[in-house]
Amino acid sequence: xxxxxxxxxxxxxxxxxxxxxxxxxxxxxxxxxxxxxxxxxxxxxxxxxxxxxxxxxxxxxxxxxxxxxxxxxxxxxxxxxxxxxxxxxxxxxxxxxxxxxxxxxxxxxxxxxxxxxxxxxxxxxxxxxxxxxxxxxxxxxxxxxxxxxxxxxxxxxxxxxxxxxxxxxxxxxxxxxxxxxxxxxxxxxxxxxxxxxxxxxxxxxxxxxxxxxxxxxxxxxxxxxxxxxxxxxxxxxxxxxxxxxxxxxxxxxxxxxxxxxxxxxxxxxxxxxxxxxxxxxxxxxxxxxxxxxxxxxxxxxxxxxxxxxxxxxxxxxxx
Numbered sequence: 001x002x003x004x005x006x007x008x009x010x011x012x013x014x015x016x017x018x019x020x021x022x023x024x025x026x027x028x029x030x031x032x033x034x035x036x037x038x039x040x041x042x043x044x045x046x047x048x049x050x051x052x053x054x055x056x057x058x059x060x061x062x063x064x065x066x067x068x069x070x071x072x073x074x075x076x077x078x079x080x081x082x083x084x085x086x087x088x089x090x091x092x093x094x095x096x097x098x099x100x101x102x103x104x105x106x107x108x109x110x111x112x113x114x115x116x117x118x119x120x121x122x123x124x125x126x127x128x129x130x131x132x133x134x135x136x137x138x139x140x141x142x143x144x145x146x147x148x149x150x151x152x153x154x155x156x157x158x159x160x161x162x163x164x165x166x167x168x169x170x171x172x173x174x175x176x177x178x179x180x181x182x183x184x185x186x187x188x189x190x191x192x193x194x195x196x197x198x199x200x201x202x203x204x205x206x207x208x209x210x211x212x213x214x215x216x217x218x219x220x221x222x223x224x225x226x227x228x229x230x231x232x233x234x235x236x237x238x239x240x241x242x243x244x245x246x247x248x249x250x251x252x253x254x255x256x257x258x259x260x261x262x263x264x265x266x267x268x269x270x271x272x273x274x275x276x277x278x279x280x281x282x283x284x285x286x287x288x289x290x291x292x293x294x295x296x297x298x299x300x301x302x303x304x305x306x307x308x309x310x311x312x313x314x315x316x317x318x319x
Contacts, residue, residue: 002042002176002180003042003045003046003059003068004059004060005176005179006039006042006043006176006197007039007042007043007046007059008172009038009039009168009169009172009173009176010038010039010043010165010166010168013043013163013165014043014046014057017043017046017047017050018050018056018057021050021051021056021057022056026047026050026051026141027160027161028131028139028140028141028142029131029141029142029143029144029159029160029161030044030047030141030142030143030144030160030161030162030163031116031144031145031146031149031152031156031157031160031161031162031163032044032143032144032145032146032163032165033117033145033146033147033148033149033152033162033163033164033165034147034164034165034166034167035147035165035167035195035196036147036195036196036199037168037194037195037196037197037198037199038165038166038167038168038195038196039165039168040114040145040165041112041114041145043163043165044112044114044143044145045067045068045075045112046059047143048067048072048075048110048112048141048143049063049064049067049068051107051108051110051141052064052067052072052074052075052107072105073103073104073105074103074105074107074108074109074110075110075111075112076095076098076099076109076110076111076112077111077112077114078091078092078094078095078111078112078113078114079113079114079115080114080115080118085118086115086118086119086120087113087115087116087118087119087123088119088123089119089120089122089123089126091123092113092119092123092126092127093126095111095113095130096126096130099111099130099138099140102138103138107139108138108139108140108141109138109139109140109141110140110141110142110143111140111141111142111143112143112144112145113127113142113143113144113145114145115145115146115147116144116145116146116152116156117146117147117148117149117150117151117152118151121153124152124153124155124156125153125155127142127156128155128156128159130142131156131159131160132159142160144156144160149162167195168195170188170191170192170268171268173187173191173195173197173200174187174188174191174268176197177190177191177197177200177201180201182201182204184270184271185213185269185271185272186204186213187200188253188268188269188270188271189209189213189216189250189269190203190204190209191268192249192250192253192268192269193246193249193250208242208243208246209246211238211243212238212243212246212247212250215231215235215238215247216247216250216251218231219231219247219251220254220272220275221275222319224319225315225316225319228315228318228319229315231315232311232312232315236308239307239308239311240307241301241307243307244301244307244310244311245298245301248294248297248298248301249298250269251294252291252294252295252298253268253269254269254272254275254276254279255279255287255290255291255294256268257269257272257276258276258279258280258287258291259287261276261277261280290318293314293317293318294314297310297313297314
């Protein structure tokens with residue numbers, strides 16, 4: 001868990017929390033919500049650090065590292081178990097039992113519930129008294145993490161300070177992946193596909209990704225309909241809806257880069273600059289027409305259509 005990098009992606013949220021801590025205005029309960037992989041969990045740990053770090057939440061001192069590595073006596077994390085798909089009532093009960101014991105360390109008791117929106121209504125409601133009435137008169141801070149706010153019971157929502165986490169900018173995600181040793185093209189292609197850094201890294205390791213990446217690069221080098229038909233015939237076994245979604249997401253990003261060619265710093269697929277440049281030399285009306293075709297075909301993938309037919313229509317109209 002790279003807390004520093006993820007916090008930098010949501011710096012404005014951290015700055016607000018830090019200022020509230022300085023002004024003694026932090027809440028007793030928070031609800032962080034937003035898409036997967038946008039830094040909610042990392043921010044929860046960073047917030048916990050603000051309560052105990054002697055350096056205003058530096059995230060690097062021994063105290064902060066103990067919190068981040070789940071080794072701090074007063075900070076407890078519970079998440080969805082690998083064997084299940086939701087937070088269980090038993091996990092909530094165990095959390096309450098743990099907090100009923102006296103801590104050996106002074107300061108507030110902090111608990112992070114990652115996936116509160118997966119818990120049943122009864123499990124969530126069992127937290128209400130826990131949120132409002134500290135056990136043993138010890139100050140208690142609750143940090144709840146959710147992807148779907150609609151699945152969190154209104155009684156919890158109303159008792160929390162809500163903080164929405166916007167999606168991470170693609171360029172930031174690319175930079176983050178590159179810092180972890182991911183090839184620049186792989187970083188860009190996976191970032192176009194998902195906003196979740198873990199999903200991006202997992203995607204890159206799959207055979208489907210490798211196959212479609214090779215197919216995508218070969219497609220960009222096609223010069224005429226004959227070559228396109230030959231590619232279709234040789235690669236038709238790879239044509240399923242999920243693979244086509246991957247291919248079209250990359251193709252859309254490629255065409256968007258064509259329109260941004262004059263400012264290389266704004267490009268997403270910078271590794272494909274030479275190929276983008278070739279397409280950018282075509283008439284604007286032609287490029288716009290091709291782009292509209294690609295968008296229209298991509299939208300058809302959401303309906304009950306054949307992936308093979310979608311690609312066949314693409315090459316028949318594009319070349």
